[in-house]
Amino acid sequence: MKINTKNIRSQAYIQDIMRLEERWFSNDPNFFVQTSGSTGQPKTISLQKEHMRNSARATLKFLNIEEGSQALLCLPIDKIGGIMMFVRAAEANLDLTILEPSSKPFDFLEENVNFALSAMVPLQISQSLAQLQRAGKLIAGGGPLSPRLIRQIIENKAQLWHSYGMTETISHIALRQISPVLADAFKVLPGVTISLNAQSCLTISAPAIGVEKLETKDLAQLIGEDEFLWKGRLDNVVLSGGLKLYPEELEQKIDLSENFILAGRDNPILGQELLLIIESEQPLDEQLRMAALARLDRLEKPKEILYLKSFIYTSNGKIKRSETLSQALALRPNKG
Template sequence: MLIDFKNLNINKLSFHTEFEKKVKTFLEEWFSEKTEVSVQTSGSTGVPKIFDIEKQKMINSAVMTCNFLGLKEGDVGLLCLPVEYISGKMMIVRSIERKLKLRIVDPSLKPMEHLKEEIDFCAMTPLQVENSLDQLHLIKNLIIGGAAVSESLKNKILHMNLSNSNRIFETYGMSETLSHIGLKQLMPNQEDYFTVFENVTISLDDRGCLKIFAPNVNAEELQTNDLVDIKNEKQFKFLGRIDNVINSGGAKIFPEALEALVKKVLPNEAVFMGLPDESLGQKLILIIEGKESDEIKRKISEIPFEKNFHRPKEIIFINEIPRTPNGKINRLELYKCINP
């Protein structure tokens, strides 16, 4: 279905699928007298939580994104993310704020499978993008969030021969920042650092983790567990989560950096973890999604890891890596699978 937010009349719209009915429920909540809406976190790094957010702060967030991307009244957006989470809710709020026309499709791994029209703006997870490569030329502004964009996916995007009018960004944010507070361009230019929006201040704590002050969307300074390299007052590079850091024999290992290296040569999902080890403290292992393969093992053996201790002590193959409902790797569940 298509909702024109320039001429919105909820009562005249027909909501058929379960997902469309959830969109209707959110719209009714948004246009009610309540000043807040409820949002659920993904639970990728802990127990899922539900908390209330001021509508005005969501509008502020929407304005920052729409201004950054240059979205205007009448542009066509595509909603293909669950509306239980902030990512889906914010697609609707941006459409309301900028009076977009919003195409609604049920969330799936192939959200553009039946679409032929051009889309001005869309937000997807990396898995959705992976399954929509042949249709990316239809999207003028695509933001990718919910999980890090792998090197493998970046390479596939680069080889799509998209025009300079197709802009693709990786996002940085969380539920507490009302979706994202910064973007990093992947196409047509490849950037290494995220650039934060106006009125967003970044700094480091004594662990080297990112602190965010974005008063337009959250009155409190947010302390993350994300290890970053700050280039200047507006740009930073994500290194990894401090929760995921592996201490093996006294050496600190950032699994996200090693995963990016592996995904340059493997199409499979790959996750580095540390398992308890009497002599090392934690033993570095690599989990590969898919069937065991000597060819995959050979490719891994040829990867030029910077340090010898970056090479996994063991490779484990698993049929399916557990994920949260919005597509993020669920490292807690994965750890339980391999170390019950």
């Protein structure tokens, strides 16, 4: 494994990389990682290094990454996404270029440098569209991909897979191909089995990574034995007039360039009503609003649109949905 840090200006970040390297190659069989905090309070959990190695091997096999290839690490190295890129590089003896996290990682690279494997969050992808072919096989994590961003990824001929997983499953356990061929479903990695519990939430078993019947709060629909459609989080479901609305699923029908979420608010008649919250100070004009919501059925359309100058995010860029909703309701910005 080779590590290239020549494009890093911060000596403090280079020291962090050295500490990560020391921790990984130490004799301690355990590795402590902090969860992202997107669905609850951040917490520190202990993972076994052998399980992490097995996870890395599964991804390398799934994506057919050859030993000694070039790889790019531009995610935070204190979270599971960045840590596992490091572990994959160690397992396949990759030539790993590490950058400080930024929204435009290719701005810090020479123009003739290309990679076989990379990982990015949606913000980085949206700011690097013209450079995505240089990323090689690109793993997208840390949040959903909007319909508009998916179209842009395909137009730019990237090789991109959207990941499903969490810190407890040692990053992803399933990947959904976005480009060059757009797949509807996530496909699990080798050694992973899935089922649904009584609430139609995904249950994961993967002995090689130390996961035994982990019941998630992710609503899903199984497609055969090794594929599933992700519908959203159980605790985000909106019950409106007897109808179950799945915000994350409906968000895939909304075409906006701004960040946004759908969420529920109490309603004395309906039980709950659906809200659209947009990260913007300026309300949409009527024409843009109609175009953005055109694919939603009548009963799926939000009852109100709220605008918030800045959403609340975790340290690695995930939207904190409940906190963002609370702030939007408390501030009551311009109504749509």
